[in-house]
Amino acid sequence: MPRAAATILVSLALIFFISCADIPPTYTRTELANVVTKICKDEFNLTVRTWDEGDTLWVYFPYNNLASVGQLDKNSSNNLRRVIRTVGRVTFSVDKRPQFYCLVASDIKNGIDDYFAAYGDDQFLFEMGALPFYEFIEREATMRIYNPKAIGDTEGTHLARHNITMGEFISYVIQQSLEKKFLSDEFKNKFKINELKVDYTDTSLRIIVDIKPLEYNSKLPEPLDEARKTARHFLEIYKPAEIREVVISNASTTNRYSVQELLNEK
Secondary structure: OOHHHHHHHHHHHHHOOOOOOOOOOOEOHHHHHHHHHHHHHHHHOOOOEEEEEOOEEEEEEEEOOEEEOOEEOHHHHHHHHHHHHHHHHHHOOEOOOOOEEEEEEEEOOOOEEEEEEEEHHHHHHHHOOOOOHHHHHHHOEEEEEEOHHHOOOOOOOOOOOOOOOHHHHHHHHHHHHHHHHHOOOOOOOOEEEEEEEEEEEOOEEEEEEEEEEOOOOOOOOOHHHHHHHHHHHHHHHHOOOOOOEEEEEOOOOEEEEEHHHHHHOO
16 A cells, blocks of 8 residues: 555544543434434534444545545545544444444545444443554554545445454454555565455455565564464454354465464464
């Protein structure tokens, strides 16, 4: 991901879900999406779209006021903060939190979607001060997708909304963590990334790390080992019942592990 895009995502991540629980009434879970929409409109004259998809709350914030391509101007940035604050206020006053939240901020002039997905309990722990900020950012999945279907879409019809599962979410944060490692300033000129892909299907978490060092150095991280350690890290955090197998491969090697095998490693 280009540095400018990464900077935008980090900047937005800094404010995502940072809010306070200052609404006294308690809303029911079924009211959540409509209440977020209503407060944004009534208090800030902002039109956002919200949907409940299973146990995932989706929030769509379209914007077209840009400082540069994919970067919000001051007004749009302030409006995004208001949307985020509203989501935080309402979800802290709801009788049952969604398992996941997914905010999509879309540049509808240039066709750019910025996704922010977070586990509901992580957000709650962070707000309560029980989860350090750096850990919250590590656990929040952020993605930038260039999508021409976003151009002019004020309704969010181009979004592939669905119920995010724990297996899917873990695949996102593992991929994000590995990309951060191998695309960091420390390593980006020391490895060639042929393929780096993580997905979850049918109880199986599959990690492809076809990454080769540009020159031998015994101090460089070994991609297969790094993938295994990263998978173990997030499996320890979330303990997903639906993942039964982890498959880690490169161009020449495929290793299969049960979740328990990985968790038992030291």
